[in-house]
Every structure is written in C-alpha cells, then in structure tokens.
Amino acid sequence: MSMPFRYRKLGYVALNVTDLDRSAAFYTGTVGLDASEPVAGGPAFLRCGSDHHHLVLYPAKAPGVKRVAFELESRAEMEHARRHLAGLGLAVEEIDAEERAALRQGDGLRFVEPNSGLTMEFYTRVLQMALPFRQSLTKIVQLGHVVLSVERFDEMAAYLTANLGFAISDFVEGRFAFMRCQPNPLHHSFAIGRSVEGNHLNHINFMVSDIDDIGIAMNRLNKAEVPIVFGPGRHKPSGSIFLYFLDPDGMTVEYSFGMEEFPEEGAREPRMLEAHPSALDTWGSVPKPAFGKVGAIERRVPA
Ligand SMILES: CC(C)c1ccc(C(=O)O)c(O)c1O
Ligand SMILES: [Fe+2]
Numbered sequence: 001m002s003m004p005f006r007y008r009k010l011g012y013v014a015l016n017v018t019d020l021d022r023s024a025a026f027y028t029g030t031v032g033l034d035a036s037e038p039v040a041g042g043p044a045f046l047r048c049g050s051d052h053h054h055l056v057l058y059p060a061k062a063p064g065v066k067r068v069a070f071e072l073e074s075r076a077e078m079e080h081a082r083r084h085l086a087g088l089g090l091a092v093e094e095i096d097a098e099e100r101a102a103l104r105q106g107d108g109l110r111f112v113e114p115n116s117g118l119t120m121e122f123y124t125r126v127l128q129m130a131l132p133f134r135q136s137l138t139k140i141v142q143l144g145h146v147v148l149s150v151e152r153f154d155e156m157a158a159y160l161t162a163n164l165g166f167a168i169s170d171f172v173e174g175r176f177a178f179m180r181c182q183p184n185p186l187h188h189s190f191a192i193g194r195s196v197e198g199n200h201l202n203h204i205n206f207m208v209s210d211i212d213d214i215g216i217a218m219n220r221l222n223k224a225e226v227p228i229v230f231g232p233g234r235h236k237p238s239g240s241i242f243l244y245f246l247d248p249d250g251m252t253v254e255y256s257f258g259m260e261e262f263p264e265e266g267a268r269e270p271r272m273l274e275a276h277p278s279a280l281d282t283w284g285s286v287p288k289p290a291f292g293k294v295g296a297i298e299r300r301v302p303a
Pocket of ligand 2: 145254
C-alpha cells in the first residue's frame with residue numbers, strides 16, 4: 001500500500017454553527033469537551049486531549065463542516081505532502097501567520113478535495129496545553145472520526161486511496177467506505193457514505209474509554225432532552241459500541257467505545273460487508289430519519 005506521506009492522526013474538525021454560545025455550551029456542558037480559551041466572539045477552541053483544539057466552532061449562517069484537519073508525523077512529512085499535493089495539481093494554500101497564531105499552530109496548508117469540495121488541512125505542530133483534559137463529564141479519549149455523505153462516492157474513495165494516503169479498512173457494499181489515515185492504526189479516522197441528495201456532513205465522532213460512558217451518556221442526554229438518533233448498538237465494521245445524538249443545529253455526533261486497530265505492516269484486507277441493517281448495528285437498532293442529515297460542506301473561496 002503506497003504512503004506518499006505519513007499521517008499522525010485526525011487532528012481537528014472545524015464546524016460552522018448558527019449560535020456560537022449555544023453550541024459552545026453544548027459541546028462543553030453536554031458532550032464534555034474543555035474550552036481552551038474564552039469563547040468571546042469565536043472561533044471557539046475545544047479539546048478532548050492535550051492539543052489546543054480538536055473541535056473549532058465558527059459562527060455562521062448555516063451549520064456544516066468548514067474543514068477537516070489531519071496532523072502529519074513530522075515537518076519532513078509536511079514537505080513530502082506539499083510536493084505530492086502540488087504534483088496532483090491541487091491548489092495548495094499555506095495558512096497565513098495571523099491565522100496560524102490564532103490557531104496556535106506552527107504550520108498548516110489547505111486544499112480542496114475535488115470530489116466533495118471538502119477543505120482538508122495538514123499541519124504538524126499545535127500548542128500543547130499545560131493542564132490535562134479534565135474528562136469532567138465523560139471519559140473522552142480522542143476525536144475519533146468524521147464521516148461525510150457524498151454523491152461522488154466511488155470517485156472519492158478511489159481518490160483518497162490512490163492519492164492521499166488513505167487505506168480502506170472495510171466497505172459496506174455500495175454504501176460506506178471506512179478509511180484509515182496511514183499509518184494511524186484506527187480502523188477509520190475518516191469515512192464516506194453514498195448520498196443521493198448532495199454532499200454533507202454525516203457525523204463527527206468522539207471515542208470514550210469505557211463502555212459505561214456510553215450508557216451514562218444515554219441517560220444524561222435523555223435527561224437533557226437531547227435527541228438520540230441511533231443506538232446504543234454495536235457497529236459490525238469496527239466492532240465499536242456507539243450512541244448518536246444531535247447537536248443544537250441538528251448535526252449528528254457519535255460517542256463510541258472500542259475500535260479495531262491495524263498494524264502498519266501485514267494489515268488484513270478490507271472486507272466487503274453486505275448492505276444490511278445489521279452491518280451498521282449488530283444489536284438491531286435503526287437510525288432515526290434525522291441521523292446524519294444536517295451540515296453543509298463549506299465551499300472555500302480561494303484567496
Ligand atoms: C452508521 C455509520 C456510518 C457507521 C457505521 C460503522 C461504524 C464503525 O464501524 O465504527 C461507524 O463508526 C459509523 O459511524
Ligand atoms: Fe462513526
């Protein structure tokens with residue numbers, strides 16, 4: 001499997017939200033992230049680990065994904081990526097000094113994935129916070145993955161694997177492709193689903209360290225009247241136990257516990273799983289209609 005440059009991990013997701021204070025309060029007070037700075041007028045920098053941010057909220061007219069950012073292993077990998085992306089003919093934009101300072105990042109480049117219109121960012125250095133993530137509400141251990149619904153499903157899966165260093169871990173036939181950013185071991189840090197109604201966010205995921213976090217979250221969310229839209233259940237592809245709910249704009253958020261990991265060498269081949277409800281939940285729950293529906297992919301205006 002070719003690796004044109006080496007990823008470290010899914011770094012952060014930038015979301016557009018229609019009421020910044022309401023969403024910041026939700027992601028801290030209900031989801032359990034910590035704010036790294038006072039929210040003020042935004043963006044709001046939220047974290048679930050030592051990095052300065054894993055979720056960045058921007059005030060906007062419509063909810064959606066502004067960009068998805070991946071951390072690369074080193075500055076040398078950043079150079080490899082820069083050259084590789086230029087060779088693909090992508091217009092690569094360096095993040096300017098002012099924005100890098102606001103993001104507390106040492107570097108960063110952005111480009112648009114041509115099939116989905118998603119802005120992707122690569123970076124290597126982000127401020128490490130002095131105090132540990134508090135896990136005050138639930139034991140979130142990391143930002144897990146992002147899933148998009150896209151019309152050019154086959155083309156995007158082919159593009160990401162042929163050109164951007166992703167490897168397919170599993171398919172659900174014709175419906176979903178789950179991808180790891182090599183050599184990160186997680187079954188998927190990014191996935192796409194087939195859409196017939198435009199390109200949009202499906203969900204973002206936070207991984208928790210304990211199965212109890214899933215059950216406790218279900219009761220906490222029900223008490224707070226947060227709509228639960230799928231689960232609890234267990235995903236066949238990664239083996240994780242999950243619960244999905246809606247944020248104040250109707251965007252879908254997932255908590256999950258446990259996930260298959262892949263070695264860098266000798267990883268198993270991707271499976272083609274039958275498109276059957278039990279491939280998504282072996283426990284038998286089915287998604288509510290609001291699952292994975294809200295969140296436009298922001299179209300980037302070139303500088
Ligand atoms: C239903 C969604 C797209 C889904 C399916 C399977 C997994 C997994 O195996 O972990 C997910 O994380 C999902 O979000
Ligand atoms: Fe997921």
